[in-house]
Amino acid sequence: MNDPAFDREDEALKAAVRDGLAARDRALPTPRFARAWPGEQRLRAHAWQPALAGSLALAAIVAVSWMFLGRPGRESAPPDDLRAATELARELSSPDYWRVPTDDLLAFAAPPLNAKLPLPDGFHVSLEESLL
Amino acid sequence: MPDGPRLRHNPLIDQRELERLHEQCFSWALTCVRGRRAEAEDVLQMAYLAIVEGEARFEGRSSLRTWLFSVIRNLAGSRWRRARRSLESLARIAAFAPHAEPFVTPAMPTESARVLDALRALPKRQHEVLDLVFYRDLSIAEAAEVLGVSLGTARMHYERGKAALRERLADMGPAA
Numbered sequence: 001m002n003d004p005a006f007d008r009e010d011e012a013l014k015a016a017v018r019d020g021l022a023a024r025d026r027a028l029p030t031p032r033f034a035r036a037w038p039g040e041q042r043l044r045a046h047a048w049q050p051a052l053a054g055s056l057a058l059a060a061i062v063a064v065s066w067m068f069l070g071r072p073g074r075e076s077a078p079p080d081d082l083r084a085a086t087e088l089a090r091e092l093s094s095p096d097y098w099r100v101p102t103d104d105l106l107a108f109a110a111p112p113l114n115a116k117l118p119l120p121d122g123f124h125v126s127l128e129e130s131l132l
Numbered sequence: 133m134p135d136g137p138r139l140r141h142n143p144l145i146d147q148r149e150l151e152r153l154h155e156q157c158f159s160w161a162l163t164c165v166r167g168r169r170a171e172a173e174d175v176l177q178m179a180y181l182a183i184v185e186g187e188a189r190f191e192g193r194s195s196l197r198t199w200l201f202s203v204i205r206n207l208a209g210s211r212w213r214r215a216r217r218s219l220e221s222l223a224r225i226a227a228f229a230p231h232a233e234p235f236v237t238p239a240m241p242t243e244s245a246r247v248l249d250a251l252r253a254l255p256k257r258q259h260e261v262l263d264l265v266f267y268r269d270l271s272i273a274e275a276a277e278v279l280g281v282s283l284g285t286a287r288m289h290y291e292r293g294k295a296a297l298r299e300r301l302a303d304m305g306p307a308a
Contacts, residue, residue, distance in 0.1 A: 013266070033150075
């Protein structure tokens with residue numbers, strides 16, 4: 001390390017590197033500090049933005065939940081069909097179910113068949129006769 | 133030493149001192165991203181943001197300049213690694229070869245361009261240690277701190293870097 005020739009070589013190399021890097025820095029000038037510096041005040045000025053974004057996201061989630069799940073805490077009324085079916089099931093499960101035929105049950109009766117049976121002329125069987 | 137406003141999350145840092153070191157920081161960022169100006173600006177902004185927000189915290193264990201250089205280098209390294217990984221993936225998918233911004237500008241003297249080319253061809257750590265010791269007058273111990281390596285390793289990179297640079301310059305011949 002104490003060889004003067006070695007030191008001279010090092011000095012020459014050092015000077016070449018310095019000149020090279022200095023030329024690069026001159027060719028690519030430094031941008032102004034203010035352009036790169038985010039600044040605490042500038043950061044504080046934008047600090048509300050994440051809070052606003054969070055609030056908007058939360059509001060959107062609540063709105064979507066409200067729309068699809070209904071208002072929280074409110075018991076939604078069952079539809080009419082379900083109510084009638086429940087009532088019918090309760091009546092039919094009672095011991096005197098055979099007394100049951102109610103308006104609701106009749107409402108579930110099959111619709112009348114609007115078709116003519118091919119019967120011979122003058123042949124008539126009443127309902128009572130057919131049941132005998 | 134300037135006595136300016138202190139940063140809220142980094143009370144040991146004086147903003148005016150940072151401003152004074154800004155030019156050196158930008159120059160070092162340029163070295164860390166191999167001369168790409170836009171990348172260097174991004175890295176420096178990221179470093180300043182990390183400092184203002186307290187993600188990078190100066191505790192006074194080294195000089196502010198050494199610490200700043202190491203923050204810049206770490207950020208440039210992680211950015212660089214991410215970018216390189218993305219480019220490698222792209223290259224695999226579409227046989228895409230990235231084109232780097234020109235490192236040597238036409239306005240540069242030929243000898244400087246020659247030295248920069250030779251420096252650029254060195255392994256990254258050798259390039260960095262020569263930049264820190266020769267150009268920024270850091271000691272090898274300080275350079276070791278910036279690079280996050282032991283003193284012995286930094287010395288090895290320094291010696292090998294000098295030898296490799298000499299050899300490359302000799303291979304390139306005298307400047308035209």
